[in-house]
Amino acid sequence: MGVTIKDIARKLGVSTTTVSLVLNNKPSRISPETRQAVLRAAAELNYHPNQIAVSMVTRRTGTIGLLLPDISNLYFSSLAKVIESECSALGYNVLYGNTNDSVENDFKYLELFLLGRAVDAVILTPSYQLGEEERVRFRSLVESSGIPVVTVDRRMQQMEVPCVCVDQELGGYLATKHLLSLGHRRIGCITAQPNVSGSAERLRGYRRALEEAGVSFDQALVVAGNYHVESGIQALPILLGQGVTAIFAANDMMAIGVLRECRRFHLRVPEDLSVVGFDDIFLAEFLEPPLTTVYQPLDDIGREAVRQVAEMLHGETGGERIISFKPSLRIRGSTMRWAGAQETAGK
The missing domain is CATH 1.10.260.40 (lambda repressor-like DNA-binding domains)
Known part of the structure; x- marks a missing residue:
């Protein structure tokens, strides 16, 4: 004892x-x-x-809850590392939950964290399955608990909570504009589910870049994935059947799936197909070829999420607001000028 x-x-x-x-x-x-x-x-x-005794007196646990949809996704595991480091610097422990992008797991953890008062605040990336009914349930949980909540990466519509993210539409725009500048016109896009805010915004950026270049949007060139490697693998033959010369994948994990499947089809990247990802996970520059991708400033995003929580814990009100950081394009070896661009220009 x-x-x-x-x-x-x-x-x-x-x-x-x-x-x-x-x-x-x-x-x-x-x-x-x-x-x-x-x-x-x-x-x-x-x-x-005794921390339990202290928390009973102070109503504080010294712990922040962190809910992420997929820790096997290197973007989220890297984000978790930043958030944990920032919380530690402020004297907070982190209680972590992996929801596997399941709305029921979202609520299982939220009820533990919020109703069970196991944490002082929650940082989460909500499941893509969160519909209107689930948003009402979520809002009720947050309001009844009085515990600060901050979302990161994915925005929740009509929620009175801050969201820290990157300008997703700008990222999709930068990726697509880069491929257009290389002469590509048949550009495939692998998205996630349309009800995921970030995915919908990245698709908007893709469409905006096409429109600016005078290229008609073709729904047949858009394939819905789920941010996992497997959906990149499954999307490639569909897009090849549509005659694409380049692909913008809405995250690096799906782009990795495309690169892997290209080998099975004996396609050379970038000579036969240019590929752009999104996130700039740490593996991106070590792939063969190194992946051109949209960089998200993870350190800034994680640091700001923790700062928002700290401010709310010290009495500053939350409210619905978006804190958005600017992405940038990291050009590497997976993209090049389309060989047919000069032929098309000469006709």
């Missing part, structure tokens, strides 16, 4: 009330000499407060 305040009181020959008042820094008439003696004895005995 660990050292208790009774042990400290016994060592000094004072009351447990005196020790408690000193260790909790409560106003009292205790002399400076006694106060120093208590603190010195606590250090000598290696005393650590």
